[in-house]
Amino acid sequence: MLCIEGETLVPGSLAALPRLVTLARSETQALEMAGAIVCSAMTDDQGEPMFVEHPDAIAELRELVDQRLQTRPADYIWGFRTLLAIExxxxxxxTFGDFSDDFYEVACPHCSLDVTIAIGGYGCYSAYRDWDAGDVxxxxxxxxxxxxxxGMGRWMYNLAVRDGQDQLxxxxxxxxxxxxxxxxASVFHIxxxxxxxxxxPLLSVRLARSKIG
Structure with missing residues (x-):
């Protein structure tokens, strides 16, 4: 096992990526494994070198995942999340879901209250979450x-519209x-x-370096 999505990469994950991408041209399992490696990359010390050392494999993986999304597969959200990682x-x-029942926690930038953001079947609202009373x-x-x-918001929206994912x-x-x-009662950008x-952490460092350069 080279990787479980969202968990630490194991030795050999980085080196295996180009071979997995080649296999992914015809094997769904290889595509899913390559995607899992990329999705786990920036939570691991091996992550940043992978993007530097294997740009061609990353580019081809992006194309293969995008092609799969255009077939509107049952696991569409998997491919969508994989493309987000590649980007x-x-x-x-x-954290991205299909918005059937999504919740995000953000701190109000003005008073620091932990605000629950709900987007889905329960409604689209902000609230204070009380574990006894619910969303208050x-x-x-x-x-x-x-x-x-x-920016990225428009990119995500256009991708979902292209593939007929209206709820997304x-x-x-x-x-x-x-x-x-x-x-x-202050209003903020979610x-x-x-x-x-x-x-x-690794992505934060990466962005800081790009600003310095």
Whole structure:
């Protein structure tokens, strides 16, 4: 076993990636294994060298996963999360769901309250979570309009729309929208606060280096 998605890579994972990608052209299991390695990469010390040493394999893996997504497979969200990892969006890759029942925790940037963000069948709202009373003082989320989407948010939305994933596309507009804090009533950008608090350590270092350069 070279890797279990979301867990530490084992010795040999990095070196095996190009061979797995070659096999992935015709073998689904190899594609899934290669994807698991990439999804685990930035939580492990081996992660950063993999992107530097095997750019061709990473590029081909991206193409193979994208081709699979266009067939609209039953495990669509697996491929979507794998593409997010390949694009360096490891914080989203680790937590992204299909918005049937998604919850995110963010700290209000103004009063530091831990705010629960719900997007799915239970509603689209921000709230304070009380483990006895449930989600208290719910406030409706303010989804981003399609025109407001940019950067990675627009990329994710366009991918979901292209592949007919309407629920996923709608959820992305809420995730890239704004929430109201149930304590101080301030309004903040959901994705920005979540991403700032959840970048993997290696990715944080990588971004810092790019800014210095």
């Amino acid at each position: 360096g969006q490891f914080h989203w890759s680790a 003082d719910r406030r409706d989320l303010r989804p981003a309009s399609v025109a407001e989407l940019d 596309a709608a959820g992305i507009t809420y995730l890239m929208g704004r929430a109201e804090c149930p304590r101080c 994705a920005g606060e979540y991403a700032a608090a959840n970048l993997p």
